Amino acid sequence: MSLESSELVLNADGSVYHLNLKPEHLAETVITVGDPGRVDKITRYFDEVEFKIQKREFHTHTGTYKGKRITVISTGIGPDNIDIVLNELDALANIDFETRQIKDKLTSLEIIRIGTSGSIQEEIPVDSILMSENSVGFDGVLHFYDSKDIDNTRYADALAEHMNWYNKKSYPYVVSCDEDLASKFHKPEVFKGTTATNIGFYGPQGRALRLQLQDEKMNDKLGSFEFEGKKITNLEMETSAIYALSKLLGHKALSMNIILANRPSGKFASAPGKSVEKLIQFCLDRLAE
Numbered sequence: 001m002s003l004e005s006s007e008l009v010l011n012a013d014g015s016v017y018h019l020n021l022k023p024e025h026l027a028e029t030v031i032t033v034g035d036p037g038r039v040d041k042i043t044r045y046f047d048e049v050e051f052k053i054q055k056r057e058f059h060t061h062t063g064t065y066k067g068k069r070i071t072v073i074s075t076g077i078g079p080d081n082i083d084i085v086l087n088e089l090d091a092l093a094n095i096d097f098e099t100r101q102i103k104d105k106l107t108s109l110e111i112i113r114i115g116t117s118g119s120i121q122e123e124i125p126v127d128s129i130l131m132s133e134n135s136v137g138f139d140g141v142l143h144f145y146d147s148k149d150i151d152n153t154r155y156a157d158a159l160a161e162h163m164n165w166y167n168k169k170s171y172p173y174v175v176s177c178d179e180d181l182a183s184k185f186h187k188p189e190v191f192k193g194t195t196a197t198n199i200g201f202y203g204p205q206g207r208a209l210r211l212q213l214q215d216e217k218m219n220d221k222l223g224s225f226e227f228e229g230k231k232i233t234n235l236e237m238e239t240s241a242i243y244a245l246s247k248l249l250g251h252k253a254l255s256m257n258i259i260l261a262n263r264p265s266g267k268f269a270s271a272p273g274k275s276v277e278k279l280i281q282f283c284l285d286r287l288a289e
């Protein structure tokens with residue numbers, strides 16, 4: 001079956017609609033970052049950058065690092081952008097743009113997020129590196145797909161009950177990381193955690209500046225929840241959607257975050273740029289091993 005032009009949208013030059021990439025521009029290892037400015041901060045360590053393009057918040061460089069071909073792409077902020085980025089990355093790898101048909105032989109990409117996050121556990125301080133073993137999605141993206149095989153609904157139901165979850169918000173979903181990537185990236189100094197992804201930085205992460213929250217105890221309740229002996233550790237805005245869509249599409253994904261905020265103690269990183277740099281170097285070292 002050939003995909004209609006309204007479904008697989010391609011630009012006049014044959015590149016995919018939002019990312020502006022052609023299949024030959026994509027490496028099988030992909031680093032995603034939220035901030036477009038972070039792409040350059042990563043690829044300045046590369047041996048060479050063979051291709052650069054940007055459209056909207058999606059800035060992409062493809063090149064080699066210590067001989068390994070890697071694409072680095074910014075997703076912008078939020079899980080809605082992840083729906084676009086993951087679907088278009090998969091299309092680049094697994095759909096023939098000439099015939100508009102799904103390829104017989106599928107490619108599994110390695111997708112590593114290098115992101116920033118806030119801890120909700122006091123003992124995970126600012127400047128820690130945290131690997132998301134598991135993700136809880138409050139963003140709802142997964143619920144638009146057939147997700148029965150990958151959503152840990154026992155965990156989601158227990159969490160919804162513990163939180164007395166307001167039924168006008170999206171129901172939580174729970175998806176794990178790729179275990180092979182996790183074992184490659186783990187080092188003793190890295191915290192392993194469960195990352196909760198939400199659709200905003202303020203109210204959806206329990207921050208109140210001038211507005212009253214629907215549930216002022218949300219972060220306390222998230223922080224005290226335990227499932228099979230493990231706690232929810234941190235909040236950010238992309239990991240769950242990356243894990244969910246990667247798993248559905250047959251890609252391997254791992255989210256690595258530097259903790260910039262410690263919410264229980266009210267602290268924020270004094271030099272966030274330096275903190276992000278530490279995570280970049282840590283991840284590049286793991287990719288080169």
Ligand SMILES: O=P(O)(O)O[C@H]1O[C@H](CO)[C@@H](O)[C@H]1O
Pocket residue numbers: 033034035076077078114115116117201236237238
């Ligand atoms: O630093 P990035 O990768 O953008 O990640 C975090 O920072 C942004 C919010 O400040 C959100 O995108 C959140 O997930």
Ligand SMILES: O=c1cc[nH]c(=O)[nH]1
Pocket residue numbers: 116117118119201205235236237260261
């Ligand atoms: O608290 C934080 C810090 C960084 N990014 C987030 O999404 N939340």
